Amino acid sequence: MVTIMIREANNSDKSPILNFCKNTFSWGDYIQYVWNYWLAEGNLFVIEKKQPVGICHAIFSKNQVWVEGIRINPDNHRQGLASKLVHHVESIAKEKQISFSYMLIDIENSSSLEMAKNLNYKIYETWNFYSILPQITHGHNIEFGQIPHTKKITHYVKSWRWLVLDEKSLIQLYKQNKIIVANNSGDTSIAILTDSEHFANTLIVTLFSGSEKNTLELISYIQNYCAEKKYHKIQILTREKISFTNSIEHKITFNLMRKSLN
Ligand SMILES: CC(C)(COP(=O)(O)OP(=O)(O)OC[C@H]1O[C@@H](n2cnc3c(N)ncnc32)[C@H](O)[C@@H]1OP(=O)(O)O)[C@@H](O)C(=O)NCCC(=O)NCCS
Numbered sequence: 001m002v003t004i005m006i007r008e009a010n011n012s013d014k015s016p017i018l019n020f021c022k023n024t025f026s027w028g029d030y031i032q033y034v035w036n037y038w039l040a041e042g043n044l045f046v047i048e049k050k051q052p053v054g055i056c057h058a059i060f061s062k063n064q065v066w067v068e069g070i071r072i073n074p075d076n077h078r079q080g081l082a083s084k085l086v087h088h089v090e091s092i093a094k095e096k097q098i099s100f101s102y103m104l105i106d107i108e109n110s111s112s113l114e115m116a117k118n119l120n121y122k123i124y125e126t127w128n129f130y131s132i133l134p135q136i137t138h139g140h141n142i143e144f145g146q147i148p149h150t151k152k153i154t155h156y157v158k159s160w161r162w163l164v165l166d167e168k169s170l171i172q173l174y175k176q177n178k179i180i181v182a183n184n185s186g187d188t189s190i191a192i193l194t195d196s197e198h199f200a201n202t203l204i205v206t207l208f209s210g211s212e213k214n215t216l217e218l219i220s221y222i223q224n225y226c227a228e229k230k231y232h233k234i235q236i237l238t239r240e241k242i243s244f245t246n247s248i249e250h251k252i253t254f255n256l257m258r259k260s261l262n
Pocket of ligand 1: 024069070071072073076077078079080081082083084103104105106109110111112114115116118
């Protein structure tokens, strides 16, 4: 019988793992770009069956664990390996008295959604990923401000992780002028701006879209901000569907999956 083992990844795992993380999705994969960061961050787990056959990365923060980058060598699918990796992460989270586990899954990734459902994850929220291009624009009516108390915002996106937006993070973002608000006519729109930690010149925007007019103000401001600051990419994550402007391109819709560990 072949022994299955889960351990922390090391440098020598990079090549055998990247060998099967090239054409994972129609657009390729991103593991090769984040491998070094994830290794340095820790909690990059490898599942081994004589040789490394799968990975996943975990971030334990506050009351949640974020599970990302689950990959199993296609030769070893349907052997329960991804489930073992996720259980491993969940058991560490439980030791740390963490209450929730989260993962993000493309709504078209049926095998991954099935796996998550099998592990008792439920759809918590659905998020849309859009991109816009940096561009010089004029006359924006926005403010740097705090999030109005009427808006119930629990998470913001940092490097593609949905992190808890508690008072401490809120104050930090506010002080760094990372919260922009458009409150001109109709429901307020809010955007939280963060720099990608893994990709250069990439701005990640968590958008809470209110009225069309307010959202257009924010989009226009962000395009101009990025043109001036020489960003190359702007990635917008929002729960709302933005269909009222051509300057925004829909990329993927994701389910944010959650499981209670209590
Ligand atoms: C999704 C993925 C991680 C699953 O890995 P795996 O080791 O094959 O999954 P498991 O063997 O633990 O599967 C557990 C359950 O998930 C479901 N499942 C997994 N793959 C499935 C598939 N292709 N079709 C339908 N259900 C599937 C089944 O219910 C399965 O239980 P069963 O085999 O007893 O029926 C793997 O297919 C993979 O690496 N895909 C490409 C990368 C990816 O999509 N990663 C997730 C990004 S969020």
